Amino acid sequence: MSENARDPRLVVEILSEALPYIQRFSGKTVVVKYGGNAMTEDTLIDSFARDMVLMKEVGINPVVVHGGGPQIGELLERLNIESRFVGGMRVTDAETMDVVEMVLGGLVNKSIVNLINRSGGKAIGLTGKDGAQITARQLRVEHQTPEMTAPEIIDIGHVGEVEHIATDLIEMLAARDFIPVIAPIGVDAEGHSYNINADLVAGKVAEALGAEKLMLLTNVAGLMNAEGEVMTGLSTAQVDAMIGDGTIHGGMLPKIRCALEAVKGGVASSHIIDGRVPHATLLEIFTNAGVGTLITD
Ligand code: X2W
Numbered sequence: 001m002s003e004n005a006r007d008p009r010l011v012v013e014i015l016s017e018a019l020p021y022i023q024r025f026s027g028k029t030v031v032v033k034y035g036g037n038a039m040t041e042d043t044l045i046d047s048f049a050r051d052m053v054l055m056k057e058v059g060i061n062p063v064v065v066h067g068g069g070p071q072i073g074e075l076l077e078r079l080n081i082e083s084r085f086v087g088g089m090r091v092t093d094a095e096t097m098d099v100v101e102m103v104l105g106g107l108v109n110k111s112i113v114n115l116i117n118r119s120g121g122k123a124i125g126l127t128g129k130d131g132a133q134i135t136a137r138q139l140r141v142e143h144q145t146p147e148m149t150a151p152e153i154i155d156i157g158h159v160g161e162v163e164h165i166a167t168d169l170i171e172m173l174a175a176r177d178f179i180p181v182i183a184p185i186g187v188d189a190e191g192h193s194y195n196i197n198a199d200l201v202a203g204k205v206a207e208a209l210g211a212e213k214l215m216l217l218t219n220v221a222g223l224m225n226a227e228g229e230v231m232t233g234l235s236t237a238q239v240d241a242m243i244g245d246g247t248i249h250g251g252m253l254p255k256i257r258c259a260l261e262a263v264k265g266g267v268a269s270s271h272i273i274d275g276r277v278p279h280a281t282l283l284e285i286f287t288n289a290g291v292g293t294l295i296t297d
Contacts, residue, residue: 018286025285026059028212029174031267033202034112035067037219038275048217049115051281052179056121060285061174064116064123064181065205067198068108075103087141088254089159092195097158100195101127104183112181124178127185129193131169134201136160136186136194160186160194162201165208203258207265214262215284216255217275222293223252232294236263239295259295270295 032052039045055062072090073083076099084091092100109125116123128134139161144151163186173180184201186194199216206214222230225247234242239260242248248256252272259270273280273292283291 021286022058025212027061029061029063029206029209030055030213030215030281030285031063031065031202031206031209031211032281033065033067033198033214033216035198035216035218035275036069036071036108037067038217039066039068039071039108040219044276044278045112045115046119047278048275048281049112049119049121051279052116052123053119053121054282055285056177056179062179063170063174063205063209063211064112064179065198065202066104066108066112066181066183068104068183069198071108072100072103075099086143086154086156088251089139089141089156089197090195092157092159094158097193097195100158101185101193104195105129105185109181109183116179116181122178123181124173125181125183126169127183128196128201129185129187131166132187133166133169134182134184134186134196134204135163135166136188136196137163138194139196158193158195160188160196162186162196162204163188165204167208170205170209197254199255199258203262203265203270206262206267206270210266211262212268213285214259214267214270215281216259216270216272217280218255218272219274219276220252220272221274222272222291223248223256230293232292234293234295236260236295236297256295259293263295263297268296 052062076083105127113123113125139159141154141156142151143154170180184196184198186196225231262270271292271294280291283289
């Protein structure tokens with residue numbers, strides 16, 4: 001059905017149904033992690049930008065933390081620099097760190113900012129270096145194979161974990177009608193740059209802001225059970241148990257951990273959402289329709 005052919009009564013009915021959600025979430029902060037994998041189709045990127053503007057217009061404070069793994073990979077390939085991952089983290093030597101900073105802090109950050117602004121919002125792009133808002137320390141990854149008696153610590157270079165998030169800059173911008181768009185680059189006391197996994201940053205930003213929701217937008221439907229169904233309405237205790245018994249494993253584990261830690265750290269709910277669904281964030285906030293995996297306390 002074309003836009004014009006929509007029944008106007010249905011349109012106002014839907015708008016009216018959103019009222020309780022608008023009332024409930026107005027004034028609250030929602031941290032949205034927008035992953036590089038969810039940035040592939042132009043129409044989806046456009047609808048994401050419009051959704052952020054709509055949230056802001058109804059009084060919600062969206063804060064965007066973005067990734068850009070595939071986009072970093074593309075530039076590294078063009079520069080003939082090999083991409084390597086250990087435990088889901090990009091091995092980041094000095095040369096790779098330069099590319100990460102250029103792609104995340106430059107290209108990806110500014111294209112999201114531009115799209116939000118073109119949809120009528122006021123987006124401001126920042127990295128964790130701006131206002132030294134994300135302080136980081138080097139992440140040391142443990143690695144163990146069945147043959148090894150003890151794990152070895154692998155140095156994967158300029159990869160960081162969050163030490164502290166200073167919220168004053170984000171809060172100042174949000175209070176002045178801006179939508180902060182944050183690239184996951186951290187800095188230490190000596191001024192060194194760190195490449196940080198964007199899910200980790202989003203979780204910590206949500207915690208530090210005392211956000212109502214953390215939404216991790218990705219390119220899967222959510223956490224699946226053995227039958228291939230999306231699991232939702234999970235408590236932190238249930239998720240802990242499923243991590244403990246190995247039900248949750250593999251690629252989803254780091255993402256689930258971020259969602260879990262955020263809720264344990266005071267965020268009211270975490271959501272792992274399918275970014276391939278148009279307007280996925282609005283579906284989550286303004287309707288009862290589930291579009292992914294919800295974790296609450
Ligand atoms: C990531 C940062 C970007 C990211 C990277 O270099 O790819 C590490 O792996 P997505 O699109 O959310 O995967 N950092 C340490 O997390 O992007």
